[in-house]
Each structure stands twice: as C-alpha cells, then as structure tokens.
Amino acid sequence: MIYLDHNATTPVDPAVADKMAWFLREHFGNPSSLYPIGRAVKDLMNEARERVAGALGVDRGEIFFTGSGTEADNFAIFGTLEASPDRNGFVTSAIEHPAVIEAAKALETKGLKVTYLPVDAYGQISLDDLRSALTPKTGLVSVMHANNEIGTIQPIAEVVRIAHERDIPVHTDAVQSFGKIDVDARKLGVDLLTVSAHKIYGPKGVGALYVRRGASIRPFLRGGRQERGLRAGTENTAGIVGFGEAVHVLQDKGRQERARIERLAEALKRGVEERIPGARFNGHPENRVKSTLNFAFPGLEAEAVLLALATKEIYVSTGSACSEESDEVSHVLTAIGLRPEIARSSIRMSLGRSNTDEDIDVVLRELPEIIRRLKSISAFHPEG
C-alpha cells in the first residue's frame, strides 16, 4: 500500500509501540496513587511531559495532557473565555479545524461575538483584518499554525504581537505543524498551543495543551484534581508515555526525515503539474507545510479519483478526515475562493515517514492514467 494521508493520522512508530506494550505489561498503577506503583507511572508521565515541553521550547509545568487535539482546542477556547467573563469576543479564522470552528459556533449560540477572519487565495489571514476585528472585549484569538487541508502556515508571531499590544491572549492549533516545521511556543509568543500525538507517529486519543505560566484558564472538564487541577479524569497513561516516545523519535530523526519527505513531496508536486493537464494546485506556493499537497482536477469528482486510487492501494483524502463522511464542500477550499465544483474535485495527498521514492514513481504512473480515464468517461457522460 502507498499511504498518502499522513495529515489524517500516522502509523505508530515501532519504538512507540514497543514502549507502550512494555508500559501496559509492567505498569498499571494510577498516577494519583501515592504508593510506589502509582509514583512510577507519574514519573514516566513526567518524563513524557518533559519531552513534549522540550520539543516545544517550554517548561514541563506548562504542559497539560488531554484526551485529543480536539479536547486541547476546546480546553483552550472555553477555558480561557470562562476565565475572563467580562470579555465576550472571540476571533478566529475561517479555515480552522472543526475542533475550533465548532467550538466557535457553540460560543455564538451562547451569545458571544465571534469573528471568522477571511483568508486570501493561498489561505492566509490578513493582519489588517485581525487589527480591525480586535476590540477591548475580545477575550481570545485562536488562529491555527498550519492548515490540515492545504498546509498554509499563518504568521502566528505577528498575530501574537498585534493581540498582545491590546492585552489579548492567543491560542494556536499546532496539530498539523508540530513535527513538520519548527514549533517553538516561546518564539511564537503564544499563550496556548495545541498538539496531538497521532499526527507525529504516536497513539490516537492523546493530545496536549501548552498553557503559558501565568495565563488565565479554567478547567474544561470538571472532576478530579488530575493535571494539577486543570484536566479532570484518570490520564491515558499508556498514551501519554507513547506520546513522549514519539516526541523522542521525532527529535532523534525528525529533521533528517523532514528533509527527505519534503524532497519526495516536491517531486510529486512537480510530477503532477507536468503530467496532468489542467491539474490545479491549491495552497500557498511557499509558505506551506511542504508535505501537504492539495490538487483540484476540474471536471472530476474527487471521490471518484480517491476510489480509483484505492483500487491500486494508494490512499489519499478528499479533505479533512472529519468531513469525509459528509457531502459538504470543504470550508477551507471555499474560503480560498474555489467554486464548489472545483472544491469537490480536489484531493489531498499528505506525505510522511512511510513514503519512499518508489511510492512517488508509482503514484506518478497511476494518477495521470486514472485522471485520463475518468475524464474520458465524464466527457462521454457529460451529465454524470
């Protein structure tokens, strides 16, 4: 199989699987227990916390483990706004992941004022739009670091500078940038930052929120005193230990792998552009996570392309994994100005560690043939 959907999820690194299997066999204690088998688990969790913190350039005490990237996003948004009840404004972008967009919609139903910053044809927000959206009542700005569908990177450090001048905290969803570009929370200057383990060859069902020391936040989940009182619920201990190991592997071989993956992605991009007439690249030419490639094949349905590729055991996506089961047109592709029929003809290929030079050769052999065949069928059945 050729897996080109690493933005949806990544295969668990063998070192992560080994570490988790060892942990599950050897450690069952509750990290809240004060006797040795509980303390041992707490120590292993703190080792993982140290690794996540180190990779993000922050202190261990600023990392809070959650049950997913989605939960970390919700925690950041609801937790921060609840901590400043005198402020009723939330500013975000039009191309956020549903974990943020749906939280924003929920805020609107509660009567908060939400601004969705528009993006240009490449998926970038305008800093002038941001300036005009901010008011003394704005309680939080949340703009994603890199987009999951088209890879566009937002100017987060500038967003922070503008918001902080007005004393407004900033959250960024770094789920799709972590591991693919440098993510240093201190250099970005953000107050809150989300990451998720399963996008960096770790397990599913575990994420983390960086909360800058001194930032005001309330718990999102109510219950016990886990995670220093900010995230209730017995921790996904094996998941957290696996997350730590995934970060360890990332720091060990991530940079080298990143260069290799970017080279493969560039070869794939060039090949598609050269060999498929009419293929249209969606996204920023430069300011983009290079392993994410989104192409429209005008005149075709993306789903037909996806299914034809799947018969060759080549797996791609028609957008974010979360919208795969609905007929809705991608809000990201709509926001960059694509007409619905062009958005519906778009597929995403996201590369990662599992890919090889040979994979790219195979895709560049199969994909042009599939597109040619589908186009000849749709020309024969113009209504279909």
Ligand code: PLP
């Ligand atoms: N944010 C972005 C940008 C994502 O791509 C994803 C996952 O697709 C999430 C948040 C949600 O992370 P999780 O799957 O851990 O809930």
